[in-house]
Every structure is written in structure tokens, then in C-alpha cells.
Amino acid sequence: MIAKLKIVFSFYLLAGAVLLLAGVDETFNLYNLPYILIAAGFIGLILLLLLNNKESSLLCRIGLHKYKRISQDSEVPALYVYSCERCGKQKKAASVA
Ligand SMILES: [Zn+2]
Numbered sequence: 623m624i625a626k627l628k629i630v631f632s633f634y635l636l637a638g639a640v641l642l643l644a645g646v647d648e649t650f651n652l653y654n655l656p657y658i659l660i661a662a663g664f665i666g667l668i669l670l671l672l673l674n675n676k677e678s679s680l681l682c683r684i685g686l687h688k689y690k691r692i693s694q695d696s697e698v699p700a701l702y703v704y705s706c707e708r709c710g711k712q713k714k715a716a717s718v719a
Pocket of ligand 1: 677679682686687688706707708709710711
């Protein structure tokens with residue numbers, strides 16, 4: 623169900639962007655249809671993420687984690703372990719600096 627809705631909203635977003643870029647509104651009078659499609663797709667996707675993910679912070683639910691480096695990976699020295707300050711989600715990544 624959620625996966626299907628994700629596809630539908632992604633399609634809205636894509637269709638809106640294509641209509642906008644293709645300049646279809648110069649030929650046909652679409653009013654604000656491309657913008658409405660983009661907005662609906664975007665809002666729909668964010669709502670899905672908010673409802674679907676269980677992180678306590680709303681920003682974390684839409685994937686905007688606030689990562690902070692906590693330690694170095696024990697097996698691969700080039701990798702660092704990052705942890706989100708809000709939800710505690712961890713990831714490993716190479717050092718940015
Ligand atoms: Zn987080």
C-alpha cells in the first residue's frame with residue numbers, strides 16, 4: 623500500500639516536472655497543473671515518510687538526520703561512525719575532511 627502510494631506521488635512529481643520543462647503550457651492552457659502536480663507529489667511523499675517512519679523527530683522522519691562523528695570504524699580505519707543527535711540512528715561513512 624505505502625509502496626504503491628510512493629510510486630503514485632513520485633509519478634505526480636515527475637509528470638509535473640516534465641510538463642513544466644517541456645513547456646506544454648505554451649501550447650495548451652494547463653493553468654497551474656504542473657505546479658499542482660509537483661506540489662501534490664512533494665507533499666504526498668513527505669506525508670508518507672512522516673506516517674511511515676517511526677523516528678521521534680519529524681526532521682529525522684523525512685531523512686534529515688543530524689549526524690555527528692562519534693568514533694572510528696574498528697575494521698576499516700578510513701571509515702567513521704556517525705550517530706544522529708536526535709534519534710540515535712548510526713551510519714558509517716568516510717571522513718569528509
Ligand atoms: Zn535522526
